[in-house]
Amino acid sequence: MSLLVVGSVAFDAIETPFGKTDKIIGGAATYITLSSSYFTKKVNLVAVVGGDFPKEKIDLLEKHGVDTKGLQIKENEKSFFWSGKYHNDMNTRDTLVTELNVLGDFDPIVPDAYQNCEYLMLGNLTPMVQKTVIERLQKRPKLIVMDTMNFWMEVAMDDLLETIKLVDVLSINDEEARQLSGEYSLVKAARKIMAMGPRFLVIKKGEHGALLFNDEQVFFAPALPLEDVFDPTGAGDTFAGGFIGYLAKSDDISFDNMKRAIIYGSAMASLCVEKFGTERLEYLTAAQVDARVQEFVDLVQFEISLV
């Protein structure tokens, strides 16, 4: 089924205890589309870059089956740029630079060919831009997944709540779930957040895995214990890309299938963090993805016969 992805396509400069990059490509939609491309080839992208964004990186996306008709190129402007430095624990980071550039007045134009998409993934962006995309679709997609972050809770809470109301799945991290709900217990937080609109909630816990809630069930997927995490940048977006990509491919939004999608998303994220930036996502094989999923199966499966 066709998938529409909206989000940033940008430059990042990253420093981790393992090294430092110059400007490399990044952005939520870059990670999401690359990750989802391993599951479905009908990935449509709505985003904006400046004239400084390298043509060969757009070709790279195209080669992965990403349709870039909806990628606006503003020749005389600069791409969004973020620079950050991770602490030794890799769980916390300092933002060094944020230059909005073309994202400052991003108008998410949806090409006609993208209408009737059945799965919509709203990567982290201004909530009003996310809402505009939903409004511009003539037919409501079968499933709308939205990612966001604490920043919008601080500067645009009302807009955020309006947008959250319109989506099926909200994806945020544990601290954001606590901030949004005012509850420390993630079980209580999930209940409050689902009352705001979404039927499903994904709570990402970084190296501690991810939780999926609906109104009566909860599923937990661990993160894979890794020898080395080189660069956590994009892990959450890569997770989201695997999740929505698997759902779009299987076209089944039952809770049981969402569990599988969470495992595929977790597998993609665990691969992503093994190299800097999008490097690992650029040349994966289906066999490598399956082998990683098998590691998750081995990690958590057990057999208990209860009488």
Place this chain on the structure above:
Amino acid sequence: MSLLVVGSVAFDAIETPFGKTDKIIGGAATYITLSSSYFTKKVNLVAVVGGDFPKEKIDLLEKHGVDTKGLQIKENEKSFFWSGKYHNDMNTRDTLVTELNVLGDFDPIVPDAYQNCEYLMLGNLTPMVQKTVIERLQKRPKLIVMDTMNFWMEVAMDDLLETIKLVDVLSINDEEARQLSGEYSLVKAARKIMAMGPRFLVIKKGEHGALLFNDEQVFFAPALPLEDVFDPTGAGDTFAGGFIGYLAKSDDISFDNMKRAIIYGSAMASLCVEKFGTERLEYLTAAQVDARVQEFVDLVQFEISLV
């Protein structure tokens, strides 16, 4: 199979955001024996208390099938006392008072009737006391599990390393695993720690679950997402008690059975933290334990067919 538990039996005074207790019973061996008693009735206790320890609490242990022949009562001395206050996140706490009292010169005398025990659980204690217990057993148990903490890494590292060398399973938390190994990655930490002696390593991550390693496999069990955690005191010991109790009952130390034991331990810990101190562990039914284990099954099981 018979199980020998060595550890503290003591008083705690606990403050959490949900309330405050006076002196209540606590101590590693109290939680371990109560927890393991739901799996096997051959639980033998070696510990020491003062004359201030209430007779009815010893009766409580006896009623759970715990043999207290090895519980020394020093009539003219006082029991070990610990007091602590948990922060709002429940993951960190301040120790307010530590009075060693009878634990200061604890000589762990093993009654003859306890010889030939097949499972030995060494609760957190001075490493030399743990080692003495191993030396006093005429026949090496089939499995020795040892719990310890960062404090001993700071004040008695050499003794700790000597003792660790003698055990089959070491149980510590994630920060302790990092401190002991000097590695941030838990995968690397596990490899280094197993090279110190133990064939198995359990890394407890509190609300983030637990990992079990041997030299070629790794298993992860989540913690159950709970509405409220009232008091985390004793959760790690309750986990250890469920783990060793299940192993002693099933008398199977294969990795697959250890996975089940980890799930039972996690289930017991999740029950423990729902009330203050040992309260919840005092009156559980087998059906309640099974129902909780079923929640873990529901939480993590998924089906993926890989080609």
